[in-house]
Amino acid sequence: xxxxxxxxxxxxxxxxxxxxxxxxxxxxxxxxxxxxxxxxxxxxxxxxxxxxxxxxxxxxxxxxxxxxxxxxxxxxxxxxxxxxxxxxxxxxxxxxxxxxxxxxxxxxxxxxxxxxxxxxxxxxxxxxxxxxxxxxxxxxxxxxxxxxxxxxxxxxxxxxxxxxxxxxxxxxxxxxxxxxxxxxxxxxxxxxxxxxxxxxxxxxxxxxxxxxxxxxxxxxxxxxxxxxxxxxxxxxxxxxxxxxxxxxxxxxxxxxxxxxxxxxxxxxxxxxxxxxxxxxxxxxxxxxxxxxxxxxxxxxxxxxxxxxxxxxxxxxxxxxxxxxxxxxxxxxxxxxxxx
Amino acid sequence: xxxxxxxxxxxxxxxxxxxxxxxxxxxxxxxxxxxxxxxxxxxxxxxxxxxxxxxxxxxxxxxxxxxxxxxxxxxxxxxxxxxxxxxxxxxxxxxxxxxxxxxxxxxxxxxxxxxxxxxxxxxxxxxxxxxxxxxxxxxxxxxxxxxxxxxxxxxxxxxxxxxxxxx
Numbered sequence: 001x002x003x004x005x006x007x008x009x010x011x012x013x014x015x016x017x018x019x020x021x022x023x024x025x026x027x028x029x030x031x032x033x034x035x036x037x038x039x040x041x042x043x044x045x046x047x048x049x050x051x052x053x054x055x056x057x058x059x060x061x062x063x064x065x066x067x068x069x070x071x072x073x074x075x076x077x078x079x080x081x082x083x084x085x086x087x088x089x090x091x092x093x094x095x096x097x098x099x100x101x102x103x104x105x106x107x108x109x110x111x112x113x114x115x116x117x118x119x120x121x122x123x124x125x126x127x128x129x130x131x132x133x134x135x136x137x138x139x140x141x142x143x144x145x146x147x148x149x150x151x152x153x154x155x156x157x158x159x160x161x162x163x164x165x166x167x168x169x170x171x172x173x174x175x176x177x178x179x180x181x182x183x184x185x186x187x188x189x190x191x192x193x194x195x196x197x198x199x200x201x202x203x204x205x206x207x208x209x210x211x212x213x214x215x216x217x218x219x220x221x222x223x224x225x226x227x228x229x230x231x232x233x234x235x236x237x238x239x240x241x242x243x244x245x246x247x248x249x250x251x252x253x254x255x256x257x258x259x260x261x262x263x264x265x266x267x268x269x270x271x272x273x274x275x276x277x278x279x280x281x282x283x284x285x286x287x288x289x290x291x292x293x294x295x296x297x298x299x300x301x302x303x304x305x306x307x308x309x310x311x312x313x314x315x316x317x318x319x320x321x322x323x324x325x326x327x328x329x330x331x332x333x334x335x336x337x338x339x
Numbered sequence: 340x341x342x343x344x345x346x347x348x349x350x351x352x353x354x355x356x357x358x359x360x361x362x363x364x365x366x367x368x369x370x371x372x373x374x375x376x377x378x379x380x381x382x383x384x385x386x387x388x389x390x391x392x393x394x395x396x397x398x399x400x401x402x403x404x405x406x407x408x409x410x411x412x413x414x415x416x417x418x419x420x421x422x423x424x425x426x427x428x429x430x431x432x433x434x435x436x437x438x439x440x441x442x443x444x445x446x447x448x449x450x451x452x453x454x455x456x457x458x459x460x461x462x463x464x465x466x467x468x469x470x471x472x473x474x475x476x477x478x479x480x481x482x483x484x485x486x487x488x489x490x491x492x493x494x495x496x497x498x499x500x501x502x503x504x505x506x
Binding site for chain 2: 023024027028030031032033034035037038039045049052053056059060063064067068071133134135136137139140141142143144145146180185187207208209210262263264265266
């Protein structure tokens with residue numbers, strides 16, 4: 001390195017730079033204005049952004065395809081390493097699962113018998129649709145993911161999103177072909193949950209970290225490490241009984257480690273769970289066509305999504321709650337909430 | 340080509356960094372900083388054109404794809420464009436070290452402003468570690484990105500690399 005030079009030593013300047021400086025200042029000012037408008041949630045800014053998100057979705061989807069394929073290939077290559085040990089582990093696990101299967105069938109018979117004694121009404125099943133994550137959020141603000149399902153597929157704001165491991169988050173924006181999912185660990189995420197066998201009520205809050213905080217625990221609540229955490233449904237937005245994670249941490253500072261690997265999302269499933277609370281936050285009539293705030297009514301012909309495992313649910317169709325099946329096979333988009 | 344290539348390469352980077360790479364939560368600040376770093380490098384490289392308004396537009400696109408508030412990454416790229424325009428030119432200085440040092444300063448500045456803005460945005464102090472980690476990683480990655488851009492510009496690296504390390 002040469003001595004005596006400042007790293008920021010200016011290059012030889014032109015004689016007249018005032019227009020350039022003025023333009024720079026204007027650009028900085030514009031950025032500040034945009035930030036303020038975003039903070040206060042100005043509708044025009046949101047609409048413009050939503051339109052662009054819909055426009056860029058095909059590009060993102062195309063760009064994400066090879067990356068996801070590469071991730072799969074890497075995961076497969078990793079699985080080949082230590083294959084013999086994995087087979088042994090799976091054999092042992094299979095033995096355990098056979099015992100669990102027998103026990104589950106026995107419990108199922110008992111439950112069916114008790115329900116018949118009580119004349120309990122069967123809970124209808126939950127419709128769902130499956131898609132892929134095409135982009136994830138980066139930076140200090142959000143923990144979210146963009147999925148290739150939108151209002152054309154029946155997705156609306158507030159729907160729960162799960163994957164094979166458990167709850168992932170909920171939709172916070174829904175465009176014609178894409179939707180943004182706010183992940184569990186986002187700073188703005190608050191999920192009312194039940195903890196452990198006693199069903200202790202609490203609030204699982206994200207803080208942009210890998211684990212969630214467990215707030216508003218009642219005094220004297222007895223929690224144990226490894227207790228299962230699942231949604232309580234008391235917010236009127238998420239279905240009850242979705243797996244969230246397990247309790248970690250220490251007494252006084254309990255946390256929840258999500259079952260879903262939130263930084264490695266790939267395929268996710270959106271549960272169609274409409275509630276009055278959801279209807280009020282995502283009203284069906286919005287004027288802007290094909291923006292993130294449009295609704296299925298303004299879209300003439302819903303286009304099928306190749307990756308979807310279920311047909312779009314038409315507006316006004318009865319939305320079903322989690323629980324027992326209504327006769328439709330699982331492959332046709334009817335799921336038990338407790339997966 | 341020197342006018343189109345920088346913008347096109349940064350545009351490619353914006354979309355490439357938006358896809359789900361499966362990075363851990365602590366590493367989410369690294370990828371957008373690569374975009375900011377590319378803007379800085381292109382502005383610092385002599386003979387290439389990447390005006391600040393174009394850098395800002397690319398930052399806005401990063402905002403859109405990242406889902407964050409509009410204006411944040413636009414501001415970061417604008418800062419990088421301003422600093423890159425004033426950084427020691429490789430032709431004048433022929434010194435990678437000084438340019439690296441300059442990027443270190445810009446990365447720290449961007450990280451500090453980013454942390455402050457995010458804290459103001461949420462009206463609470465947010466976790467500083469992912470941002471600091473991202474800034475440190477970007478400083479470490481700087482030579483790789485710079486050499487990559489030189490390779491993109493010339494299609495070959497040898498003469499440029501010779502210039503970089505000439506004393």
